[in-house]
Every structure is written in C-alpha cells, then in structure tokens.
Amino acid sequence: MKKSIVLLYLLLFVFISFAENDLQKTKIEEAVFTKGFLYKQEVFSVDNIPAFRMDAVKVTNLEKFSIISGLRVVHKMQAGKELKTFNNYIDAEEIDGLITTLQYMKTILKSKTTPGSYTEIKFTTKSGFQLMLFTVLNTQNKLDWNFMVQTNISNDKTIEALSNDDIDKLQKTLEQAKGKL
Numbered sequence: 001m002k003k004s005i006v007l008l009y010l011l012l013f014v015f016i017s018f019a020e021n022d023l024q025k026t027k028i029e030e031a032v033f034t035k036g037f038l039y040k041q042e043v044f045s046v047d048n049i050p051a052f053r054m055d056a057v058k059v060t061n062l063e064k065f066s067i068i069s070g071l072r073v074v075h076k077m078q079a080g081k082e083l084k085t086f087n088n089y090i091d092a093e094e095i096d097g098l099i100t101t102l103q104y105m106k107t108i109l110k111s112k113t114t115p116g117s118y119t120e121i122k123f124t125t126k127s128g129f130q131l132m133l134f135t136v137l138n139t140q141n142k143l144d145w146n147f148m149v150q151t152n153i154s155n156d157k158t159i160e161a162l163s164n165d166d167i168d169k170l171q172k173t174l175e176q177a178k179g180k181l
Contacts, residue, residue: 026127028070029089031059038062043072044180049169051160052076052151056177057089069181071095071174073129075151075158088152094125095178102171105133105147109164114143128153131170 032041044056052075059068071090076083090098101123108121114135124130130150138144147167151158162170 024127026070026089026091026125027068028057028059028072028091029127031061031068032057032072032089037064044177046173046176046180047169048173049162049166051149051162051166054173054177056180058181068092071177073151075160077157079157086152086155086158088127088129088158090125090127090129092178092181095174095181097123098125098129098131099171099174099178101131102167102174105131105167106171108133109145109167114145116143118143124153133167 031039038061040060040062042058042060044058046054046056048054052073055072055074057070057072060066061068069092071092073088073090075086075088077086078084101121105121117135119135121133122130128150130153132148132150133145134148135143136146145164147162147164149160149162149170151160
C-alpha cells in the first residue's frame with residue numbers, strides 16, 4: 001500500500017512538472033520548434049533599439065494551413081571572446097499588453113510624480129520578457145524613475161538598463177511589428 005501511494009505521488013509530481021513546462025512555452029515558440037510538419041517561416045524586420053532586436057515572425061503550417069504569429073527577441077551579448085545570442089518568443093496576443101504597459105509608463109513619467117517609497121511597475125510575458133519601471137535614488141537623494149528590460153527573466157545576463165526615452169522607441173517598434181503580423 002505504501003509503495004502504491006509513493007508511486008502515485010511520484011507520477012503526480014512528474015505530471016505537474018511537465019504541465020508547468022508546457023505553460024511556459026508560447027504558441028509561436030512551439031510552432032517554430034515543432035518537428036514533423038512542413039512549415040513556412042516569414043521574418044519581418046522592424047526598427048529597433050540598440051540593446052536587442054525584435055522581429056515579427058509568422059509561421060504557417062503548410063499541411064494544416066494554420067498560421068501562428070508573434071515576435072522573436074534576439075539579444076546578442078559579448079561573453080569573454082565569444083558573442084552569445086539569446087532568443088525569446090512573444091505571442092501576438094501579448095503585444096497589446098506590452099504596448100499598453102509602455103503607454104502607462106510614459107504617462108507616469110510625463111506626470112513627473114514619484115512615490116514616497118520604492119515602487120516597481122512590471123509587465124512580464126508568458127515567455128519571461130519583462131518591462132519594468134522602478135524608482136531609484138538620484139543625485140539629489142530623491143526617488144526618480146528608471147526603465148529596464150529583461151529579454152528573458154530566467155537569464156540574468158539579459159537585463160538591459162535603458163533610458164526613459166527608449167520607452168517611446170520600444171513602443172513604436174512593437175506597434176510596427178504588430179502591423180506586420
């Protein structure tokens with residue numbers, strides 16, 4: 001009896017582990033990496049910020065005639081003598097959330113209001129692409145806003161501290177990408 005209960009718990013643990021991993025994958029990532037079907041991948045370049053590149057991607061399953069679209073985030077970093085590339089994928093349905101978040105962040109910065117305590121405003125996609133506006137102490141020892149993007153929260157090397165002006169550039173990039181999908 002004890003062995004069967006232990007086996008049941010072990011099977012439940014394995015099932016939950018696989019279920020959590022599937023929840024992390026985006027539709028566009030699954031389409032790009034699924035084997036065993038004929039597909040066409042179209043990549044549309046958009047204007048970008050220097051820290052990383054975003055491409056609009058459309059994957060068509062030529063056997064079922066289904067189309068999945070989204071963004072591919074390409075983040076190249078120097079690691080010693082080697083140039084490493086980190087990719088992340090964002091589903092098309094999440095683009096509006098990113099654009100809305102950036103618009104909200106621009107509104108906060110225009111209001112010139114800063115909170116009295118440390119504050120973070122974040123949006124994280126299913127795949128771990130994160131936008132964050134947060135407060136830091138400035139040279140006058142007062143709280144001020146800073147903007148950061150992490151192209152994949154599971155990799156600390158993908159953090160990019162950007163200027164507040166980059167919020168507008170990134171929003172325009174996302175809007176351009178959305179228009180190509």
